Amino acid sequence: EPEVTQTPSHQVTQMGQEVILRCVPISNHLYFYWYRQILGQKVEFLVSFYNNEISEKSEIFDDQFSVERPDGSNFTLKIRSTKLEDSAMYFCASSDRGHEKLFFGSGTQLSVL
């Protein structure tokens, strides 16, 4: 079965630093998402991306966050100035249609010190 791949699997950074989390969605998918899961808490929606633009974002996705699809394969999440509370597992997902099932990557565990 095709997979969504995420790199790195673990990222440790200092507070205030910029991080970029990378994802390669499934090749024929058109909808892309970032979710995150703080340890012991729910999986939370961050942002959805379609047709080269953000289609929806949550309250969590403030000006410190941005997403980009720099080429035909990668989908990145950038956090400009990390905060302690950004520590979480970040999941990338993709789908071929907006209402259909999502395929998730294995996640990037971000630790902000």
Next chain:
Amino acid sequence: AQSVAQPEDQVNVAEGNPLTVKCTYSVSGNPYLFWYVQYPNRGLQFLLKYITGDNLVKGSYGFEAEFNKSQTSFHLKKPSALVSDSALYFCAVRDMTDSSYKLIFGSGTRLLVRP
């Protein structure tokens, strides 16, 4: 606002016995409902979905779920549990009448199947 409740943090069942993982939801319109499973160090994997039609939906690995509109529930079931079913299970909902594609997840239920 959309929400999902999974009232049990953990469900314990003996191998071979039936299992149920509970989920209730709240949406303003009609729901799309999903179950996902998460194994250690893995992403969430799709198990099954309800969009419309038959209230009993069948999914991967022998799992099924029953949509109950009057009780706003979508419980996950399996007639005979396997040790390998032990994992974290998430229920999720999307409002069908909403233009949003985001899924709202429950807090997850850990299933432990003992040999």
